[in-house]
Amino acid sequence: xxxxGSVSGSIYAIGAIGVxxxxxxMRFAHFAHADMMTxxxxxxxxxxxxxxAAGASIGVPTAVLMLPLxxxxxxxxxxxxxxxxxxxxxxxxxxxxxxxxxxxxxx
Numbered sequence: 001x002x003x004x005g006s007v008s009g010s011i012y013a014i015g016a017i018g019v020x021x022x023x024x025x026m027r028f029a030h031f032a033h034a035d036m037m038t039x040x041x042x043x044x045x046x047x048x049x050x051x052x053a054a055g056a057s058i059g060v061p062t063a064v065l066m067l068p069l070x071x072x073x074x075x076x077x078x079x080x081x082x083x084x085x086x087x088x089x090x091x092x093x094x095x096x097x098x099x100x101x102x103x104x105x106x107x
């Protein structure tokens with residue numbers, strides 16, 4: 001029970017720290033941070049399912065071995081989303097955060 005609570009609390013803490021950092025840098029709350037966390041967790045699950053014996057060869061759990069690869073895939077997705085939707089369509093001379101709020105609407 002303690003381990004389960006610690007894992008859940010750690011997940012919430014990582015999400016909260018991420019939202020806080022994004023808000024302090026960009027000056028608006030970007031709540032898609034949870035979507036990126038979910039994508040990363042799904043990538044670990046998918047890679048662990050596809051390669052279940054990869055970790056046994058070196059003596060570590062497979063999910064731990066697949067975590068860095070899932071982090072790279074998640075980072076690539078985030079950069080791809082930024083380059084596709086934000087950088088490309090933002091008007092010249094305006095900040096990305098202002099353009100995002102104007103274009104998609106403020107909460």
